[in-house]
Amino acid sequence: MIEFFVADCMLLALAIIVIAVSRSQFVLNRAAHGLIAAATACGLAFTTRAFFFPTPPVIVLFAHPSLGTISLSFDKLSLFFLGLIQCGGIVSSIYGIGYLSHYEQTRSLKPTIAATAVLFLSMQVIVIANHALLFLAAWELMALAGYVGIVFEREKEEVQRGSFIFFAAAHVGTLFLYLMFLLLHQQTNSWEFSAFTHQAYLPSAITTIFWFGFIGFGMKAGFMPFHFWLPEAHPVAPSHISAVLSAVMLKTGIYGLIRVITWTHPIDYFIPASLLFIAGTTAIFGIWNALAQKDLKRMLAYSSIENIGIIGIGLSLMMFGLQHQQPLLTFLGLAGALFHTANHFVFKSLLFMSAGTIYHHYHHRNIELMGGLMKSAPLFGGIVLIGSIAICGLPPLNGFASEFLIYSGFFEASRSLSLYFPFFMLTSAVALAFVGGLAVVAFSKIMSMVFLGSPKRPPEHDVHITKYELVTLSALALAVFVLGLFPQIVVGWCEAVYRDLFPLSQGLSWSSSVGTITSVGTIAVAVIIVIALMMIAKTRLAARRSVRTSVPWGCGYTALTARMQYSGTSFSDDIVNIAGKALNVHHDIHLPEIPLPATSSFRTNAADLVLNRFVEPAGAFVSWLVEWFKWLQSGKIQVYVTFSIIALLLYLFLAFQI
Amino acid sequence: MDIFLNIQGLFPFLFILGISPLLVGLINKQKALLTGRIGAPLWQPYFDLLRLTRKETIYAVTASFVSRLAPVVAFAAVLISSLMLPIGYVKPILSFNGDIIVFAYLLGLARFFQILGAMDIGSSFEGMGAAREATFAVFAEPIYFFTLGSLAFISGHTSIYDIYHSIRLDNPTSLVFIIVSSISAFFLMMTECSRMPIDDPNTHLELTMIHEVMILDNSGIDLFLYQYSSFIKIMIYAIYEASFFNPFSMQNPWLGFSVFIVMLLLLTALIAWVETMIARFKMKSIPQYLLFATAIGILNLLIYTFVRQ
Numbered sequence A: 001m002i003e004f005f006v007a008d009c010m011l012l013a014l015a016i017i018v019i020a021v022s023r024s025q026f027v028l029n030r031a032a033h034g035l036i037a038a039a040t041a042c043g044l045a046f047t048t049r050a051f052f053f054p055t056p057p058v059i060v061l062f063a064h065p066s067l068g069t070i071s072l073s074f075d076k077l078s079l080f081f082l083g084l085i086q087c088g089g090i091v092s093s094i095y096g097i098g099y100l101s102h103y104e105q106t107r108s109l110k111p112t113i114a115a116t117a118v119l120f121l122s123m124q125v126i127v128i129a130n131h132a133l134l135f136l137a138a139w140e141l142m143a144l145a146g147y148v149g150i151v152f153e154r155e156k157e158e159v160q161r162g163s164f165i166f167f168a169a170a171h172v173g174t175l176f177l178y179l180m181f182l183l184l185h186q187q188t189n190s191w192e193f194s195a196f197t198h199q200a201y202l203p204s205a206i207t208t209i210f211w212f213g214f215i216g217f218g219m220k221a222g223f224m225p226f227h228f229w230l231p232e233a234h235p236v237a238p239s240h241i242s243a244v245l246s247a248v249m250l251k252t253g254i255y256g257l258i259r260v261i262t263w264t265h266p267i268d269y270f271i272p273a274s275l276l277f278i279a280g281t282t283a284i285f286g287i288w289n290a291l292a293q294k295d296l297k298r299m300l301a302y303s304s305i306e307n308i309g310i311i312g313i314g315l316s317l318m319m320f321g322l323q324h325q326q327p328l329l330t331f332l333g334l335a336g337a338l339f340h341t342a343n344h345f346v347f348k349s350l351l352f353m354s355a356g357t358i359y360h361h362y363h364h365r366n367i368e369l370m371g372g373l374m375k376s377a378p379l380f381g382g383i384v385l386i387g388s389i390a391i392c393g394l395p396p397l398n399g400f401a402s403e404f405l406i407y408s409g410f411f412e413a414s415r416s417l418s419l420y421f422p423f424f425m426l427t428s429a430v431a432l433a434f435v436g437g438l439a440v441v442a443f444s445k446i447m448s449m450v451f452l453g454s455p456k457r458p459p460e461h462d463v464h465i466t467k468y469e470l471v472t473l474s475a476l477a478l479a480v481f482v483l484g485l486f487p488q489i490v491v492g493w494c495e496a497v498y499r500d501l502f503p504l505s506q507g508l509s510w511s512s513s514v515g516t517i518t519s520v521g522t523i524a525v526a527v528i529i530v531i532a533l534m535m536i537a538k539t540r541l542a543a544r545r546s547v548r549t550s551v552p553w554g555c556g557y558t559a560l561t562a563r564m565q566y567s568g569t570s571f572s573d574d575i576v577n578i579a580g581k582a583l584n585v586h587h588d589i590h591l592p593e594i595p596l597p598a599t600s601s602f603r604t605n606a607a608d609l610v611l612n613r614f615v616e617p618a619g620a621f622v623s624w625l626v627e628w629f630k631w632l633q634s635g636k637i638q639v640y641v642t643f644s645i646i647a648l649l650l651y652l653f654l655a656f657q658i
Numbered sequence B: 001m002d003i004f005l006n007i008q009g010l011f012p013f014l015f016i017l018g019i020s021p022l023l024v025g026l027i028n029k030q031k032a033l034l035t036g037r038i039g040a041p042l043w044q045p046y047f048d049l050l051r052l053t054r055k056e057t058i059y060a061v062t063a064s065f066v067s068r069l070a071p072v073v074a075f076a077a078v079l080i081s082s083l084m085l086p087i088g089y090v091k092p093i094l095s096f097n098g099d100i101i102v103f104a105y106l107l108g109l110a111r112f113f114q115i116l117g118a119m120d121i122g123s124s125f126e127g128m129g130a131a132r133e134a135t136f137a138v139f140a141e142p143i144y145f146f147t148l149g150s151l152a153f154i155s156g157h158t159s160i161y162d163i164y165h166s167i168r169l170d171n172p173t174s175l176v177f178i179i180v181s182s183i184s185a186f187f188l189m190m191t192e193c194s195r196m197p198i199d200d201p202n203t204h205l206e207l208t209m210i211h212e213v214m215i216l217d218n219s220g221i222d223l224f225l226y227q228y229s230s231f232i233k234i235m236i237y238a239i240y241e242a243s244f245f246n247p248f249s250m251q252n253p254w255l256g257f258s259v260f261i262v263m264l265l266l267l268t269a270l271i272a273w274v275e276t277m278i279a280r281f282k283m284k285s286i287p288q289y290l291l292f293a294t295a296i297g298i299l300n301l302l303i304y305t306f307v308r309q
Helices: A002-021 A025-052 A076-103 A110-128 A132-150 A157-188 A203-221 A227-236 A239-264 A270-292 A296-323 A327-362 A378-391 A398-416 A421-450 A467-485 A487-501 A511-544 A568-583 A609-627 A637-657 B010-034 B044-054 B065-082 B099-119 B124-155 B160-166 B172-192 B220-242 B253-277 B283-308
Strands: A059-064 A068-072 A547-550 A585-590 A601-606 B057-060
Touching: A002 A025, A002 A110, A025 A076, A025 A110, A076 A110, A076 A239, A076 A327, A076 A467, A076 A487, A110 A132, A110 A239, A132 A157, A132 A239, A157 A203, A157 A227, A157 A239, A203 A239, A203 A270, A203 A296, A227 A239, A227 A270, A227 A296, A227 A609, A239 A296, A239 A327, A270 A296, A270 A421, A270 A568, A296 A327, A296 A398, A296 A421, A327 A378, A327 A398, A327 A467, A327 A487, A378 A398, A378 A421, A378 A467, A378 B065, A378 B099, A398 A421, A398 A467, A398 A487, A398 A511, A398 B099, A398 B124, A421 A568, A421 B099, A421 B124, A421 B283, A467 A487, A467 A511, A487 A511, A511 B065, A511 B099, A511 B220, A568 A601, A568 B124, B010 B044, B010 B065, B010 B220, B010 B253, B044 B220, B057 B065, B057 B220, B065 B099, B065 B220, B099 B124, B099 B160, B099 B220, B124 B160, B124 B172, B124 B283, B172 B220, B172 B253, B172 B283, B220 B253
Parallel strands: A547 B057
Antiparallel strands: A059 A068, A585 A601
16 A cells, blocks of 8 residues: 555656756646646555554654654654645645646746645655654755745746745744754654653743744744734735645644644643634734735635634644543544645635636736626525535534534533633634634625626636636535534544544543534535525526516615615725734725815725734844944955954864863 | 434424415514505415416526525434424424434535536635635524534433423523523524624615525526525524423423413514614624624623632
8 A cells, every 4th residue: 555655756856857858848847746746646555554543553764873763654643634735645646737838838837846845755754654754854855845836927026035934934933943952852862753642741841842843833823912924925926836735734733733742741730721822813903903914815825824723722622631531522632633734624725716717807816806707607606605605614514513513612611521611611712703704704805805796807808717717616615515414424534533643532422513514514405405405495486486686775876876775895995904913904095185276095904913013023123233343244255254263163162172 | 313214203303394475474574564554465465475486497607406405405414403492392303412402513514516506506605605604604603603503512312302301490590591692693683694783684785685696596496495494593593482481381281382372472573673773783793793693692601600610
């Protein structure tokens, strides 16, 4: 079975060779993406088999006397994330053919496709690496490949800015991971992941390791306040890369966080409680910010932050469960987090890829200037509608099933844990409901502005959607339905992961929770059947009377134009204003000062609070500080050599002192 | 027991379907009497619904298939959520652990499609109504979780049927808890059902409407679905409210049912009175009003948590 995994790596290598030697952009696009899809499909075959049958042995790559064995290991948690990444590889490379086909004539596709291949190779290694050095190497490679993927339209200033912020954030995050692994090494005297589990750590070390890990992995996943790179980097990347970044790459951060939790088992109250607080804030802040945006992909990036927050809430419930030895709570938290991870992968890929198709139609991302696509492209609109319902967490689709698990976790926590848990769990449940309400507003804003109403500007051409794009989007929409109607399948997988991660807690009865999630699936099926039957009945009944079309009601005013429609900014204005300064929305209003008609203007700009108020001033401060050392940089080689000699002498002196 | 199917469970469902227009008729009649008019007959909502099914259906030229789908989804979602409500001791058709979440989210689905259906027209009126509906819904959702949700957290049950049956009014703390919860639930009901002082269902000016302006361009069978689902929604929330005070339901079904009917009638009288006496709030102050209701819920729960310790 391991051959399939080897084939995966070989095909990715072949893809890179094809990219290197190919001369035709047309062939390059199809062949290289096809190879990446084939590679990840082979990998998926391996993963599926390995997940359901006895796990394959550890693959030893290299044994070093002092560093230990560098190896790949496959436990169920790794396989879960490996499968997710491989599914991502298949859909994004097939979609990528369609997306990049628009650029075949105009720019070189080689760096982007090569970055895709390297990205998938490195992400697959990350989740199965069993050695800190291999993990960190793959982690750095992933950041590098992601950067190359983002700078596709490199002449644009926003692309340069977004990719730089991505790169800087990735490296700061990695720095904390180095510190975390050094601490782990100091505690366990090993670099191997398998040695990190079941260790007796010092309590102070646990806290430090956890927070270093949280900053490192949270920076990748996008927890507040480390989320600031997402809304800058995701919008400017080509859409299939945005989909990979948002739907797959963020999840490597979640994977890392789960690993840190299972290694260290943080046992004091403070860590899970503060994780719950951070995750809840992340969710609310993310979706509230999404509401204030006008850029379609920026909205989606903020919505990713929200979903990472929801996953984080699941993880904190898992930690509460571990702390109090409540297996059912641990399971519900873990299952909620993993299921939501899988769900977010499906609908966020769908939405980001659709955003790419929309971008190619309009050549901009401003939702205020779109509109009316539902009439010209009903199939495409329907697919995005499905994705929007799912991401709002509404039944009958998959987003609801995973949020339901998290709600069940809240109830379980308040039932099984005493003290003030009912109060805090209820507050968290209310926060999650509030996030759901805001998500409904955000996605009804996207749907309304892009697909509904009439076009704000006369369309130049029909929506052109290639067969590659259509196949991928339909497959993802189908997956949304399957996961929503049969949530017990994924919950079963999560149970396997749980039993593998925590083998000591056997002999538990899940029947109640698994039974409940089955009823959620049944309700979902019922909802769809009732809607279908009623739709048929309604159409028949309406046809028996007469059906006709007419102009919309305009209060008697008959010269309505498309520009008189409600704009997206007005749609969300009430809620955005309630948030006040927390959203950092700038209104730039110029009213005419004389009574006679004159030019006036109104602009809104919603910059990220953390980036705008904290990160950028901090960066400016560092630049200012570094200015002081500018005199060192004279440009004369003799001076530099002198510096080196002085440094060397200093070292020697210090060495002899000691 | 995951999903409980029983013949008895049909009773609450049929009760909700059949009586909900009458409930609206009762409210309207009492409002008319309070303002010194004779008013429309009690059965008027039934006639209105019947009339709508015979009318032709007109779609706006700008509308897509979403306008055709939205009323159906909204109606179906409200219908299925009404299958989860118990009346008295009768167990509803759908009852399983966690159905309070499904209930809230099904109503959310109905709202999502109603917003989309309104925005599909591309008219500013509908846009304004939809934006308001969306905004107020965000602040109404927490109230639900602070009332029924807190009961779930305290009683340890997550099914609406079990929650209502765990209510005991003999303990003074829980009595206070129930009374305060029912106040915030009443706020929720007025918001969700687009009644005064949040929304004025009888206004003539589009600019001041919320729910009515969203369905301006719906007619015939679509309007029937929207109207009927709004009637059912009032009924759902009325049952939700009336079931808070039902101490006899387990011991004596008939007495329990009578108390329930009396509570419903009192509730219609209360709605009519509030709608007559209070003018609609300014749109800007509605979120404050809803946050106030949420604050009552939080305070209530805090008191309960600390008294119990």
